[in-house]
Amino acid sequence: MDRRTQILEIVRRVAGKETAVGADESLFESGVLDSFGLQDLVTELEHVFDVNIPDSDLTPRKFDSIERIEAYLEEHGK
C-alpha cells in the first residue's frame, strides 16, 4: 500500500466514515475532522508510520490536508 493510500485509510478510520476529500482539500473545512479528530489522526500517524511527532510540530496547518500530511512524512523520511 502506498503512503497516500495509507494516509487516506487513517483519515477514514479516524473520521469513522467514508470520505471523498481531495488531496489538497482541508480536512477541517470539509468537515471530515473536528479538533479532537486531529489529535486521533496524529496519534494514528505516529503509530502507523513509526514517527515521533513532537509538540512543536503539532500545528493544525501541518496536518490540514492529505498533501500536507504527505509532505510532513516525506520531510521526516517516512
Place this chain on the structure above:
Amino acid sequence: MAFLKAFGSYLPERVVTNAEIGARVGCDAEWIRNVSGIDERRFARDDESVADLAFRAAQDCLDRAKVKASELGMILVASGSWEQQFPGPASAVASRLGLDATPCLDMPMASAGSLFGISLASRLCASLGPILVIGAEKMSQIVEREPMERGVAILFGDGAGACLVHPSNGFARIVDCGLYSDGAYAGDLKLPFASPLEMNGRSVILQASRKIPRAIATLLEQHRKRAADVAVFLMHQANQNLIARVAKALEVAEDKFYSNIKSFGNTSSASMLIAAAEWSKSNELAPGESLCFAAFGAGFHWGALLAEGAD
C-alpha cells in the same frame, strides 16, 4: 509543607441556557452540548465586577475553613477578564475583606491561573502564613464583544473559586506539582485590549490533549503512582470532550474526573476551584488518598498538582 485547607466558590444567579446563547450566535442547544458538554452557564449582572465575584468566593472559602481574613498572609487572584489594566482585583478583594496591609498579588493568567496560584502559595505559605488563592472571571463581558464568535461564545461563563493554602494543617497535604509554559503558542489564545477573544481552537485542543495527560503522568510517575491510584482529578473545566480525552489517555474512567461544566460552562481561571468547591461539599479525601489538579490555558501554561489526604 503546605496543605489544602478549604475551597469556596461563587456563581452569579443568572442562568444562560444553550438556547439563549445559541440564538445569539446561530447554533442550537444540542450542538453546543455535543461539542462541549455544556448545558448552561452563569452570567454576572452588569454591576457585578470580577472583584465582586472574587470577594464572594473568598468569603465562602474562609467561612468553610473557619479562618478569619486577618489571619491571611497573602492573597493571590488569578483573572484573565479583569476590567482594567491596573490595579488588578487582588487589592480590592483584600480591602473588601477588611485588610489594609496584607500583601496581594494579581496573576493575569486565564485558565491555568488557579493551578499556578496554588503552587506558588504552597511554596510561600511557610514564610507568609495562610494564603488565599482565588480565580475569578467575568467572561460574559468578553464573549459579548462584537462580533460574537460562535466557538467562543458558547463556551464561557462567569464565576469565582477560591482555595485556602495553609502552612500547618488542612484536609490534604500538597505533595508536589509540575508547571510548564510555552510561549510559542501565545498567539493561539489571546485577549487583546477591547477586542474579542481570539482562539485557535484546533491548536488549543491539540496541545491540551497531549500536554495535560503528560503533565499528570509525569507527576504521578515521580511519586510512583498510577492514574488509577488517584481518588479524584479536579481539572480545569474547559470542555467535557477534552476531559474525556485526558481520562482516556491516562487509561482511567472519565468519572474519576469531577465535572460540573454542564452547569457552569468554562469559567477559565475559576473553573478548577469552582469544581473543587462543589466536589468538597459532598466528598472527603481519606488519609493517604490522592487528589490531582490539572489545568491548561492561554500562554500556553499548563501543569498538574498532587495532594494527599492528611491524617
